[in-house]
Amino acid sequence: MSPSNASYTLRYFDAIGLAESSRILLTAAGVEWTEEHPEWPQEKPNQPHGRMPVLVEKSTDGSPDFVICESSNVERYIARTYGFLPADLKQAALQEQLRDLISDVISLFFTQIQCKGEEDKAEFQTKFDGLLETLINVQTKLLKDNGNTGRLFGDKLSYADIITYGLYINLLVGFVKFNADIADNVKSKLTPEIVKLISTVETDPLVEKHKSRGGSLVAAISA
Amino acid sequence: MLSGSDTVYVLRYFDVIGRAEGCRLLLTAANASWTEEHPEWPAEKANQPFERLPVLVERSNGNEWILCESLTIERYLARVFGFMPTDLKQAALQEQMADQQADLLSAFFGQLTATGDMKSKQIDEFNTLFDRMVKEHGRILSRSSSKQHLFGDQLSYADISLYAFYKLFIVYLKCYQSDIAEIVKSKLTPEIINLILSIEKEPQLAPHFSKCDTMAAIFTAKDF
Numbered sequence: 001m002s003p004s005n006a007s008y009t010l011r012y013f014d015a016i017g018l019a020e021s022s023r024i025l026l027t028a029a030g031v032e033w034t035e036e037h038p039e040w041p042q043e044k045p046n047q048p049h050g051r052m053p054v055l056v057e058k059s060t061d062g063s064p065d066f067v068i069c070e071s072s073n074v075e076r077y078i079a080r081t082y083g084f085l086p087a088d089l090k091q092a093a094l095q096e097q098l099r100d101l102i103s104d105v106i107s108l109f110f111t112q113i114q115c116k117g118e119e120d121k122a123e124f125q126t127k128f129d130g131l132l133e134t135l136i137n138v139q140t141k142l143l144k145d146n147g148n149t150g151r152l153f154g155d156k157l158s159y160a161d162i163i164t165y166g167l168y169i170n171l172l173v174g175f176v177k178f179n180a181d182i183a184d185n186v187k188s189k190l191t192p193e194i195v196k197l198i199s200t201v202e203t204d205p206l207v208e209k210h211k212s213r214g215g216s217l218v219a220a221i222s223a
Numbered sequence: 224m225l226s227g228s229d230t231v232y233v234l235r236y237f238d239v240i241g242r243a244e245g246c247r248l249l250l251t252a253a254n255a256s257w258t259e260e261h262p263e264w265p266a267e268k269a270n271q272p273f274e275r276l277p278v279l280v281e282r283s284n285g286n287e288w289i290l291c292e293s294l295t296i297e298r299y300l301a302r303v304f305g306f307m308p309t310d311l312k313q314a315a316l317q318e319q320m321a322d323q324q325a326d327l328l329s330a331f332f333g334q335l336t337a338t339g340d341m342k343s344k345q346i347d348e349f350n351t352l353f354d355r356m357v358k359e360h361g362r363i364l365s366r367s368s369s370k371q372h373l374f375g376d377q378l379s380y381a382d383i384s385l386y387a388f389y390k391l392f393i394v395y396l397k398c399y400q401s402d403i404a405e406i407v408k409s410k411l412t413p414e415i416i417n418l419i420l421s422i423e424k425e426p427q428l429a430p431h432f433s434k435c436d437t438m439a440a441i442f443t444a445k446d447f
Contacts, residue, residue: 049356066312068316070318073319089302090288097292103325114341116339117339
């Protein structure tokens with residue numbers, strides 16, 4: 001575990017996007033962190049994979065800063081370091097598989113909006129809808145099996161809860177600029193259990209200090 | 224090793240290289256007791272937790288545990304069998320390589336299916352990402368003490384993941400795009416080719432090559 005005087009810089013665009021879950025994790029971890037919005041694309045060559053988000057863990061002993069990238073990798077690193085992912089390998093893996101499914105849902109969203117022909121657009125919309133339905137079913141079953149407490153696993157805020165919130169703040173708020181229909185499409189499919197998870201994460205004392213560019217997701221759902 | 228000697232694994236996937244090769248290589252390198260199942264598809268779709276493959280089934284002491292999603296399965300197996308560093312920073316440096324490779328696979332399918340003026344844009348994006356990734360592999364390799372491994376001097380998750388990735392592009396994806404193997408080969412440096420061929424010579428991976436060809440015959444003198 002990193003020492004409690006660790007501090008971080010998160011590099012991303014000034015947008016919700018693929019950095020939101022990391023922002024919430026850093027806030028929930030209670031560590032010192034700031035955000036940078038590098039000039040883009042000028043700063044592309046200066047990032048490890050030419051993309052963002054990037055997490056810099058500032059060195060305290062004169063050695064080079066520790067730099068990692070890839071959104072889900074950044075999330076897992078923060079989550080493992082600060083105890084939001086369990087140490088037990090099986091328990092952690094059961095949470096991680098949800099994030100991989102989420103990655104594919106997001107990927108299908110962006111593929112669909114880039115399609116030009118009506119046929120292609122419809123084909124990928126069907127794929128997106130299908131995978132989202134699978135994801136919602138999986139999430140809802142987990143929430144029900146965990147006593148419908150608004151938590152996917154156990155009785156504390158977890159990595160799985162946060163990355164699930166991170167998905168929905170994009171589908172219901174952040175991605176609207178790319179596709180005006182997405183919010184209503186997804187809102188109509190939310191189950192009461194997922195709505196409760198969203199509220200439970202947003203009102204968790206550890207998450208209180210998180211100020212989302214998108215405002216309250218709970219408010220967006222009730223609107 | 225964190226699994227008992229009576230633990231057996233079943234990997235469910237299609238009978239292709241696809242997205243399961245990393246899992247196969249890890250189970251082989253671990254010398255785990257494992258078999259592969261090729262479920263009737265789509266008949267068996269509804270019987271999988273995420274209605275997708277691959278799925279890993281772990282059976283131990285009469286209990287059955289199931290895991291989905293190829294990258295999560297890989298990271299889990301890598302940790303169980305000691306191929307992933309226990310240090311979180313070192314693990315993250317290996318995991319991000321696999322995430323980058325997954326992006327490349329998405330970019331491949333993106334440029335494959337794009338039409339009209341999106342096609343050349345997606346092809347450019349794919350090439351840019353691939354070239355950048357090869358440069359990154361080269362950078363890591365240049366800092367490695369052993370040119371036969373990406374990190375340290377033993378077979379690691381990163382090595383296995385890299386091998387599976389290049390095998391996917393050089394051996395498998397031609398079924399989608401006939402020229403992709405040559406395109407990818409032309410991007411590789413002699414150092415990366417040497418790394419690929421060194422990994423497949425690892426004794427722990429020998430059983431894998433009783434079931435399929437090595438890539439040694441694919442790289443001729445003019446590739447180096």
